[in-house]
Amino acid sequence: MHIVGNISVEDMQRNFLRGIDYMKILAIHNFHRKGSASGDDQVFKSETALLESHGHEVVRYTVSNDDFDNAGTVGKLLATLGMFWSFKNYKAVKELCHREHPDIVHVHTFFPLLSPSILYAAKRSGTKVVTTLHDTRFVCPCSTSLRGNKLCNKCGDGHYLRMCRYKCFKGSRLQSLIVSFIFKYHRVRRSFYDQIDKYICLNENQIKLLKRIGFDEKKIVKKYNFVPDAEANLECRKYDELPERYAVFYGRIGEEKGVRVLMKMWEKLSNIPLIVMGGGPLEDEFRAWAEKHDNVHFLGYTEHNKCLSIVKGAEFVVFPSIWYEGCSMVEIETESLGRPLVATDLGFSVEAIKNGYNGYKVKLGDVNGFAEKITELWNDPELCRKMGVNARKDYEAKYLPEDNYKQLVDIYRSAK
Numbered sequence: 001m002h003i004v005g006n007i008s009v010e011d012m013q014r015n016f017l018r019g020i021d022y023m024k025i026l027a028i029h030n031f032h033r034k035g036s037a038s039g040d041d042q043v044f045k046s047e048t049a050l051l052e053s054h055g056h057e058v059v060r061y062t063v064s065n066d067d068f069d070n071a072g073t074v075g076k077l078l079a080t081l082g083m084f085w086s087f088k089n090y091k092a093v094k095e096l097c098h099r100e101h102p103d104i105v106h107v108h109t110f111f112p113l114l115s116p117s118i119l120y121a122a123k124r125s126g127t128k129v130v131t132t133l134h135d136t137r138f139v140c141p142c143s144t145s146l147r148g149n150k151l152c153n154k155c156g157d158g159h160y161l162r163m164c165r166y167k168c169f170k171g172s173r174l175q176s177l178i179v180s181f182i183f184k185y186h187r188v189r190r191s192f193y194d195q196i197d198k199y200i201c202l203n204e205n206q207i208k209l210l211k212r213i214g215f216d217e218k219k220i221v222k223k224y225n226f227v228p229d230a231e232a233n234l235e236c237r238k239y240d241e242l243p244e245r246y247a248v249f250y251g252r253i254g255e256e257k258g259v260r261v262l263m264k265m266w267e268k269l270s271n272i273p274l275i276v277m278g279g280g281p282l283e284d285e286f287r288a289w290a291e292k293h294d295n296v297h298f299l300g301y302t303e304h305n306k307c308l309s310i311v312k313g314a315e316f317v318v319f320p321s322i323w324y325e326g327c328s329m330v331e332i333e334t335e336s337l338g339r340p341l342v343a344t345d346l347g348f349s350v351e352a353i354k355n356g357y358n359g360y361k362v363k364l365g366d367v368n369g370f371a372e373k374i375t376e377l378w379n380d381p382e383l384c385r386k387m388g389v390n391a392r393k394d395y396e397a398k399y400l401p402e403d404n405y406k407q408l409v410d411i412y413r414s415a416k
Contacts, residue, residue: 021409021413022055022056022057023056023057023103023104023409023412024056024057024058024059024100024101024102024103024104025048025051025056025057025058025059025102025103025104025105025106025412026059026061026093026096026097026100026102026104026105026106026122026127027044027047027048027058027059027060027061027106027108028060028061028062028093028105028106028107028108028110028114028118029041029044029060029061029062029107029108029109030062030063030064030065030108030109030110030111030112030113030114031044031062031063031064031065031066031109032064032065033064033065033066033069034064034066038252039134039225039326039328039329040108040109040132040134040135042329043108043132043134043225043329044062044108044109046225046226046227046228046401047106047404047408048060050226050401050404050405050408051405051408054405059096059100059102061092061093061096063089063113063114064113065112065113067079067113068112068113079112079113080178082113082115083111083112083113083115083178083179083182084115084181084182084185085115085116085117086113086114086115086117086118087117089113089114089115089117089118089121090115090117090118090120090121091121093105093118093121093122094121094122094124094125097121097122097125097126097127098125102127103127103128103412103416104127104128104129104130104412104415104416105122105127105128105129105130106130106131106132106412107119107122107129107130107131107132107196108131108132108134109134110131111137111143116186116191116192116195119131119191119192119195119196120191120195122195123195128197128198128415128416129195129196129197129198129415130196130197130198130199130200130411130412130415131196131198131199131200132200132202133199133200133201133202133206133210133326134202134326135324135326136153136206136209136324138192138210138213138215139153139155139156139209139210139213140152140153140155140156141155141160141163141168141169141179141180141182141183142163142168142169142179144256144323144324145323145324146255146256146322146323147166147168148166149255149260149322151322151323151324151364153209155183156209156212156213157213158184158187160179160180160181160183160184160187161177161180161184163176163177163179163180164176164177164180192215193214193215193216196219197219197415198219198220198221198411198414198415199215199219199220199221200221200222200223200411201220201221201222201223202222202223202224202225202326202327202348203222203224203325203326203327203347203348203350203351204222204350204351205324205347205348205350206324206326207220207222221411221414223404223407223408223411224327224332224398224399224404225326225327225329225332225399225404226332226399226400226401226403226404227329227332227333227336227399227401228336228401229336229400229401230308230312230333230336230337231312231336231337231338231392234305234308234309234312234337235309236309236312236313237309237313238313239310241297242273242275242297242310242313243273243297245273245315245378246272246273246274246275246297246313246314246315247272247273247274247275247314247315247316247317247318247374247378248274248275248276248277248310248311248314248316248317248318249262249274249275249276249277249278249317249318249319249320250275250276250277250278250302250307250310250311250317250330251277251278251319251330252278252279252280253276253278253279253280253281253282253283253286254280254281254282255281255282255322256321256322256323257280257320257321257322258319258320258321258322258344259280259282259286260282261320261322261365261367261370262276262318262320263286263289264367265318265320265367265370265371265374266293266295266296268367268368268371269295269371269374269375270293270295271295272295272374272375272378273295273296273297274295274296274297274318275297275299275310275314276290276296276297276298276299277299277300277301277302277307277310278300278301278302279300279301283300286298287300308333308337311333311334311337311339312337312338312339314339315339315377315378315381315384316339316340316341316342316359316374316377316384316387316388317330317334317339317340317341317342318341318342318343318370318374319331319334319341319342319343319344319349320343320344320362320370321343321344321346321347321349322344322346322364322365323346323347324346324347324348325346325347325348325349326347326348327348327352328348328349328352331343331348331349331352331353332352332395332398332399334391335358335391335392335394335395335399336392336395336399337392338388338389338391338392339388339391340358340359340360340377340384340387340388340390340391341353341358341359341360341391342359342360342362342370342373342374342377343359343360343361343362344361344362344363344364344365345361345362345363345364346364349361352394356387357387357390357394358387358390358391358393358394359387359391360373360376360377
């Protein structure tokens, strides 16, 4: 558990002179494991830093899944029970609210360790609660809307016990049973319906899914994520170990990111070099496959600035995700670097990519469709360049930090 918060007198004075409505925000987040390339962890860090850069005070209350991994047997048992209702985190958040008197409590990820108890702690303290939906957990307790590698939103009806039949949570019936009980308990209590004042959705698909299961449309707003302007100061370097021209895939090396789809499509693209960067559960499998393909270069985890430099030198980025991306940091980062995308026509990509303008959208799992569009771009460098220019324009129109800041503050004000 970590609590951090500070603001200087100078920042408060600057806010006053600028006529800015100073706010104190209690920002709450359950971090993923160390080393995880998780978008919601990145958004939490970026948004809180952005708010502080504009003179607002941010008090951070965070836990990490590493805490669970490092706990002993008794600690793991208590943490598992706390997933239903964490008395420890409920007490801590309530005390923070009474001591700090925040204007807004902004919850990012609460599962698994924080538990929905923190929502009650904030509301019972008289503070308005805003939450960002980084995934589809309110519809699918597993957060991915996947059963195996197929899309599934059936648990939106509240009959969570079907999770046990399909071993939805980490391939375990026991763990699926525990998670189904947690979400059934909070469904009955209407925790996610009544304890939150504003839902920040990242795309239209999320809004549609929430409305379908009875969430109050008046509480729902849409706000994209942002990334700093990577293009502004980034040097495009050439690395001796890499080919002159190449395509890129980067991010989590996991099933939901379409890594197996990527492998299938590159079986058909033996003449196009591919650079892959990232780590994840399929890393060993992918490395073994890549070693058998001379045109595939797997770099594993790559330091962020070097990764972006390599992306900037690419012809385009391939993003064959098989789940509902919220507002993919990979996609908006790619656009900030002025590179087009070839991505699955699903989730965020549906509204982020305009076919033939800043990239191409391909039907879910359509290996031949991906191969066709990748080949088309590869064979037409001038088309890549034009789409890259358009991608950069799209980034400037929708994903700049300053615009995002204004939207976020407006959401806070509307919740108050």
